[in-house]
Amino acid sequence: MLKRIMSKDSQMRAAINQKLIEMGERERLKELLRAKLVECGWKDQLKAHCKDVIREKGLEHVTVEDLVTEVTPKGRALVPDSVKKELLQRIRAFLAQHATL
Amino acid sequence: MTGYQSYYLAVKTSNRDFQMKMEDMPLSGPDNTRLEALAHDIYSELVEDACLGLCFEVHRAVKQGYFFLDETDQESMKEFEIVDQPGVDIFGQVYNQWKNKECECPNCKRLIAASRFAPHLEKCLGMGRNSSRIANRRLASSNNMSKSESDQEDNDDLNDNDWSYGAEKKTKKRKSDKSQNSPRRSKSLKHKNGEIGSGVGAESYKYNYNTGISYETLGPDEVRSLLTTQCGVISEHTKKMCTRSQRCPQHTDEQRRAVRVFLLGPSAPTLPDADAVETDSFDIPDAQPLMSRLQWEDSDISPTDSASSKASTNHSDSRKPKKKKKPSLPLNSGGGGSGSGSLAGGGGSSSQSNISISTKKKRPKLSAPPISSIYDDLN
Numbered sequence: 041m042l043k044r045i046m047s048k049d050s051q052m053r054a055a056i057n058q059k060l061i062e063m064g065e066r067e068r069l070k071e072l073l074r075a076k077l078v079e080c081g082w083k084d085q086l087k088a089h090c091k092d093v094i095r096e097k098g099l100e101h102v103t104v105e106d107l108v109t110e111v112t113p114k115g116r117a118l119v120p121d122s123v124k125k126e127l128l129q130r131i132r133a134f135l136a137q138h139a140t141l
Numbered sequence: 142m143t144g145y146q147s148y149y150l151a152v153k154t155s156n157r158d159f160q161m162k163m164e165d166m167p168l169s170g171p172d173n174t175r176l177e178a179l180a181h182d183i184y185s186e187l188v189e190d191a192c193l194g195l196c197f198e199v200h201r202a203v204k205q206g207y208f209f210l211d212e213t214d215q216e217s218m219k220e221f222e223i224v225d226q227p228g229v230d231i232f233g234q235v236y237n238q239w240k241n242k243e244c245e246c247p248n249c250k251r252l253i254a255a256s257r258f259a260p261h262l263e264k265c266l267g268m269g270r271n272s273s274r275i276a277n278r279r280l281a282s283s284n285n286m287s288k289s290e291s292d293q294e295d296n297d298d299l300n301d302n303d304w305s306y307g308a309e310k311k312t313k314k315r316k317s318d319k320s321q322n323s324p325r326r327s328k329s330l331k332h333k334n335g336e337i338g339s340g341v342g343a344e345s346y347k348y349n350y351n352t353g354i355s356y357e358t359l360g361p362d363e364v365r366s367l368l369t370t371q372c373g374v375i376s377e378h379t380k381k382m383c384t385r386s387q388r389c390p391q392h393t394d395e396q397r398r399a400v401r402v403f404l405l406g407p408s409a410p411t412l413p414d415a416d417a418v419e420t421d422s423f424d425i426p427d428a429q430p431l432m433s434r435l436q437w438e439d440s441d442i443s444p445t446d447s448a449s450s451k452a453s454t455n456h457s458d459s460r461k462p463k464k465k466k467k468p469s470l471p472l473n474s475g476g477g478g479s480g481s482g483s484l485a486g487g488g489g490s491s492s493q494s495n496i497s498i499s500t501k502k503k504r505p506k507l508s509a510p511p512i513s514s515i516y517d518d519l520n
Contacts, residue, residue: 053179060183073187074194083195090199094208102203107196115192116185127187131180139176 052139059138069130076123086115287384356382356404364404373400 060066077083093110094102202208212218224233243252248265263269267276356364356375367373372383374392382400383392 049175052175053182056179057183066187069183069187070190073191077191086192086195087199090195091209094199094203099203099209102200104196104200107200108193111196112189112192115195116188119188124184127184128180131183132176135176135180139172139179 056135056139060134063138065134069127072130073123073127076126077119080120080123082115082118082120082123085118086111089114356380361405368397368401368404372397373404375400375403 057066060069090107090111093107097106199208223231225231226233229235239255242255244255244258245251246253246258246261246265248262253261264272264275267273357380367382370387372385372387372389372392374383374396375381376383383389385391387397
């Protein structure tokens with residue numbers, strides 16, 4: 041029973057994700073998020089953090105994985121509330137329109 | 142910053158359910174949580190994408206070697222650090238540092254505020270676009286005013302009230318003239334008059350003060366041309382000719398004729414309009430000079446001063462022979478003709494037709510036909 045629900049759920053998710061991509065909404069959301077993060081200074085903050093990590097690890101030996109593991113959690117935390125709220129609103133609006141339940 | 146962030150996260154996670162309920166308003170009932178969860182998942186994916194993008198960018202910059210390019214040595218970094226103090230911009234410079242400073246103008250030796258220095262120099266040196274325009278405008282308007290000024294000197298019989306009124310009028314006019322030229326001019330005229338040493342401004346003022354023309358310096362042709370357009374009556378004080386028009390109310394036609402006789406010889410050409418209008422009534426403030434002038438006409442003495450007239454015998458000598466030869470003398474370019482006491486003002490410059498005018502009384506009538514002939518000549 042749970043599996044069916046879950047598979048239905050995952051089906052629905054898959055369908056919605058597909059719709060997002062097909063309609064270009066995902067791209068738009070991505071661009072919107074990027075722009076807002078640059079505006080609010082999130083990118084510069086995170087870049088400064090990157091500098092610290094690089095200085096720590098040494099310029100020659102930094103790998104992508106190092107950076108990702110160091111940066112992503114901080115990045116997630118640093119997103120300002122207003123940006124998050126706006127994005128969620130847009131996603132919800134899309135879902136309300138296109139999610140068939 | 143990080144302390145606040147961690148606190149914020151703690152609060153956030155504890156209140157997540159609360160927050161979700163606040164945000165969930167547009168969606169309907171039981172699917173709420175699922176859709177909400179979905180929305181959050183989508184959001185998280187988007188944020189992770191952004192982070193990943195940044196990581197790739199940074200990693201590439203590091204590997205290509207341009208990541209640390211905006212950093213130099215510690216010393217220069219400190220030198221160009223952004224300044225955040227009040228009253229100072231981000232470079233550390235004061236905003237209106239030069240506002241209160243004054244500079245001495247090399248031309249007029251005045252102390253000018255720094256922000257007004259450049260426009261002042263433009264006007265002072267007479268260079269730059271607007272300075273010549275303003276100077277021309279001043280000259281044009283001062284031309285009109287200069288005639289009233291020279292008449293002030295003529296009317297020595299006017300009482301002091303009139304004189305000061307005239308000066309007031311002059312200053313008032315000048316002030317309005319200045320304000321037309323540029324809105325900022327509010328300095329007193331006396332200040333300006335005294336201190337402008339050179340440049341266009343001074344020239345215009347000098348022109349104002351020296352507008353009277355002295356007949357001694359002019360040649361006969363110039364005198365003639367002047368007399369045809371201007372009143373020309375010579376002031377007793379300054380020996381200068383009035384520069385007003387032929388109909389100027391300060392002087393009568395008698396005076397004008399006297400001047401013309403004096404300057405051009407007894408057979409000078411007639412005044413164009415004067416004789417037609419002229420009457421024998423003398424309602425002029427300075428009756429005495431006029432009477433003395435009338436007396437010259439009869440006795441053929443130079444008309445300027447009764448005192449000086451007898452001294453200058455040359456004029457009278459040169460005139461007497463001409464006078465006696467009245468009717469037969471043809472007019473030469475010197476403006477001959479005859480006519481003992483009769484004056485005829487200048488209607489044209491040089492070659493006039495034969496004007497033979499015998500007596501005073503016949504003047505009004507005789508002048509009518511010659512006038513038309515003068516105009517024919519002119520045309």
